[in-house]
Amino acid sequence: MTLSDKGMVVRSEEEIIEEMNTRAKTVFGENVKLDSHHVLGQIIQVNAEQINHVEQGIGESYKQSHPSTATGVNLDQRGVEAGQISRLPASLAQVILTIKGTPNYVVQEETNFATEDGQIFFLVDPVLLEPQTTTDSDGNQVPLLDDNDDPVGMGTGLAVSDEHTSDANVPANTITVNYDTLEDITSVTNEEAADGGAAIEVDSDYRQRILSALQMQPGPPVQGVQNGLMGIKGVRQVKIIENNEMKVDGYGNPPKTIHIYTLGGFKDDIIAGIGHYIAAGVTTTGDQIGQAADAGGTVHTYKFSYAESLPVHLKINVTTNDDWDSDNGEQELKDKLTTYIKTLNMADKLYFSKLYQFVYSIAGISIADIQLGTDPDNLGSADITPSEFEVITLSEGDIEVMLDE
Numbered sequence: 001m002t003l004s005d006k007g008m009v010v011r012s013e014e015e016i017i018e019e020m021n022t023r024a025k026t027v028f029g030e031n032v033k034l035d036s037h038h039v040l041g042q043i044i045q046v047n048a049e050q051i052n053h054v055e056q057g058i059g060e061s062y063k064q065s066h067p068s069t070a071t072g073v074n075l076d077q078r079g080v081e082a083g084q085i086s087r088l089p090a091s092l093a094q095v096i097l098t099i100k101g102t103p104n105y106v107v108q109e110e111t112n113f114a115t116e117d118g119q120i121f122f123l124v125d126p127v128l129l130e131p132q133t134t135t136d137s138d139g140n141q142v143p144l145l146d147d148n149d150d151p152v153g154m155g156t157g158l159a160v161s162d163e164h165t166s167d168a169n170v171p172a173n174t175i176t177v178n179y180d181t182l183e184d185i186t187s188v189t190n191e192e193a194a195d196g197g198a199a200i201e202v203d204s205d206y207r208q209r210i211l212s213a214l215q216m217q218p219g220p221p222v223q224g225v226q227n228g229l230m231g232i233k234g235v236r237q238v239k240i241i242e243n244n245e246m247k248v249d250g251y252g253n254p255p256k257t258i259h260i261y262t263l264g265g266f267k268d269d270i271i272a273g274i275g276h277y278i279a280a281g282v283t284t285t286g287d288q289i290g291q292a293a294d295a296g297g298t299v300h301t302y303k304f305s306y307a308e309s310l311p312v313h314l315k316i317n318v319t320t321n322d323d324w325d326s327d328n329g330e331q332e333l334k335d336k337l338t339t340y341i342k343t344l345n346m347a348d349k350l351y352f353s354k355l356y357q358f359v360y361s362i363a364g365i366s367i368a369d370i371q372l373g374t375d376p377d378n379l380g381s382a383d384i385t386p387s388e389f390e391v392i393t394l395s396e397g398d399i400e401v402m403l404d405e
């Protein structure tokens with residue numbers, strides 16, 4: 001076993017036997033019997049096996065001592081050593097639902113709503129549908145009526161997903177299904193995207209956060225903010241633009257400000273994180289505004305922005321063979337593509353040719369023709385390049401699969 005510039009090298013059992021045989025011949029002479037039929041050869045083989053086991057254990061311990069190669073609980077320990085960076089736990093997506101229906105009707109907690117593709121959310125607390133009013137031509141307040149001339153009641157409430165999955169981070173205006181088919185509910189929607197849903201953080205993602213944090217330490221205060229916010233549940237990426245000039249910069253940021261962009265995470269958590277990590281006297285800008293206490297307990301107003309979504313659309317013409325799963329193949333194809341798109345970060349380019357890799361990974365597809373674009377009426381074969389603070393998104397409903405079986 002040796003430690004080189006490439007790391008620790010563990011010898012195989014055969015290499016150990018060869019080295020011990022060479023040593024034995026040096027001590028006992030070239031004619032010494034070292035095969036498995038003689039005692040000395042047997043002793044060398046037994047010792048070589050034991051030495052190899054020991055070296056493998058030492059080599060594994062060496063791997064688990066570094067964040068770039070550690071796994072499981074050992075990686076958790078490396079995260080703590082890197083600055084109390086914990087593995088992100090599984091979490092439910094959260095979203096505010098706007099519900100309309102019969103005035104004064106109370107929608108009970110745990111009432112279910114869903115997206116068209118089956119992501120289910122349930123209310124955390126009861127929601128009262130308060131009567132809505134409008135002003136008539138005489139200036140009087142009168143009940144607001146829907147298209148059927150029925151009075152409208154409306155309320156909002158927090159809902160969470162029923163599964164710990166990032167698939168529940170659905171776009172705005174997609175939770176539209178009255179899943180429990182309650183007669184007193186006429187419509188439901190989410191005016192903002194659901195966020196925060198995640199399975200427990202896998203080793204590869206956790207390792208990347210640890211390595212990113214180590215690369216940023218030590219560093220200027222802004223990098224400390226970036227490092228701190230990356231530890232917040234649901235935050236996948238953070239970018240910060242500093243404007244140190246006494247004039248508006250090229251991004252439209254006011255003088256002497258920093259503009260924090262995040263991909264994912266809950267607003268209140270991010271605002272609290274900014275308050276905890278940002279240096280005193282630093283002014284933030286952005287379209288998300290909230291208040292939080294700084295490290296000294298003083299409450300300040302902080303701002304940031306979420307990464308802007310750049311939705312894309314796909315049309316795929318597929319010729320299948322006998323291996324095609326007619327029941328699940330199309331859904332598997334959509335799942336593969338949406339899962340890949342969710343790995344893209346801010347400013348990551350979507351390469352058209354890479355999509356074929358995921359399409360042809362589905363059993364039963366012989367030929368595929370893909371069209372891609374941001375405009376469903378103008379699809380083509382060009383790569384999609386987002387701006388610096390945009391992230392490409394793809395919902396299942398924006399994938400059209402045409403089968404030629």
